[in-house]
Amino acid sequence: MTVLLTGAAGRIGTALRERLPSFGWEVRGFDREAVPGGVAGDIGSAGDLDGALADGDVTAIVHLAGVPTEAPWPQLRAANVDGLYEVFEAARRHRVPRLVFASSNHAAGFTPNTPGPAADTAPRPDTLYGVTKAFGEALGRYYHDRYAMRVACLRIGTFAPAPHDARALATWLSPDDGARLVDACLRSPDLGFAIVWGVSANARNTWDHAAGRALGYEPRDDAERFAARLTDVEPRPTDALVGGEFTSAGYGIDEIGSDR
Ligand SMILES: NC(=O)c1ccc[n+]([C@@H]2O[C@H](COP(=O)([O-])OP(=O)(O)OC[C@H]3O[C@@H](n4cnc5c(N)ncnc54)[C@H](O)[C@@H]3O)[C@@H](O)[C@H]2O)c1
Known part of the structure; x- marks a missing residue:
């Protein structure tokens, strides 16, 4: 029942460190921050990952570490491509049978929100960041098909204590539902390879919950209870697409900076 949690110092990692023990999981954090x-340790270092897995007691990896937004390609490549590969490889070397990967809605960001897309709708990345998440999903599919690793890819919407704008009223993933989702993916005997939306039971959600439910994920929270308190409630034209603001011109390569 020991889980290696990469990115454990981050926003989602902190929320999961606080919550997964109550589901019966022992969490071993891994992060370049304390x-x-x-x-x-660094996910780009096979040696650091070997050290964290050396005891042979880890039964699953929850992989969150990486660059969590659009960024110049060298930064994305180091963590979200090369580092991601090192994590899958470490899992294979140490015979860890299950891996939960924090993908993102931005892997399919240019997909229209209606009619509600299935969780495994084809990749339509809205940014280079989204491209790295689509790569992670393909890598997960490969490790499942070739090495029988059980892999869940979570296309997370907006993870936060509370929704902050109109889009997030549909895309919010509450910390408690995030923990329920990860627990279901860690526990399900039916997991082979799956792509799942990481979203709460929001009244405004259009993304299909079927893939998560098949693994036992039952979201309970609804962003609607925050709606009356929000000040940023004007829907934007980009809200018609899964990736929202990330699909706008401001997220192009020239606009973000190439950092060559
Ligand atoms: N927050 C969201 O709404 C959201 C939505 C979709 C997907 N995600 C994905 O979930 C994951 C976690 O997101 P978050 O919001 O908690 O991000 P975060 O930036 O708060 O946390 C990321 C953590 O990864 C660590 N990290 C980065 N590079 C590392 C490396 N090379 N080696 C070791 N540790 C490293 C950082 O120190 C940090 O603690 C990310 O992969 C992100 O892309 C997040």
Whole structure:
């Protein structure tokens, strides 16, 4: 029941460190930032990952570490491509049978929101960041088909304590539902390879919950209870697409900077 949690010092990692133990999981954090009781290391280093897995007691990896937004390609490549590969490879070397990967809605960002897309709708990345997440999903499919690793890719919407704008009223993933989703993916005997929307039971959600439900994920939270308190409630034209603002011109390569 020991889970290696990469990115454990981050927003989602902190929320999962607080919640997964109550589902019966022992969490070993892994991050380049200090995590209480965790392992300090870089996902780009096979040696660091070997050290964290050396005891042979890890039954699953929850992989969150990486660049969580659009960024110049060299940064994305180091963490979200090369680092991601090192994590899958470490799982294979150490015979870890299950891996939960934090993909993103931005892997399919240019997909229209209506009619509600299935969780495994074809990749339509809205950014280079989204391209790295589509790569991660393809890598997961490969490790499942070739090495029988059980892999869940979570196309997470907007993870936050509360929704902050009109789009997030549809795309919010509450911290508690995030933990329920990860627990279901860690536990399900039916998991082979799956792509799942990471979204709460929001009244405004249009993304199909079927793939998550098939693994036992039952979201409980609804962003609607925050709607009356929001100040940023004007829907934007980009809200018609899964990726929202990331599909706008401001997220092009020239606009973000190439950092060559
Ligand atoms: N927050 C969201 O709404 C959201 C939505 C979709 C997908 N995701 C994905 O979920 C994951 C976690 O997101 P977050 O919001 O918690 O991000 P975050 O930036 O808060 O946390 C990421 C963590 O990864 C660590 N990290 C980065 N590069 C590393 C490396 N090379 N080696 C070791 N550790 C490294 C950082 O130190 C940080 O603690 C990311 O992969 C992100 O793309 C997040």
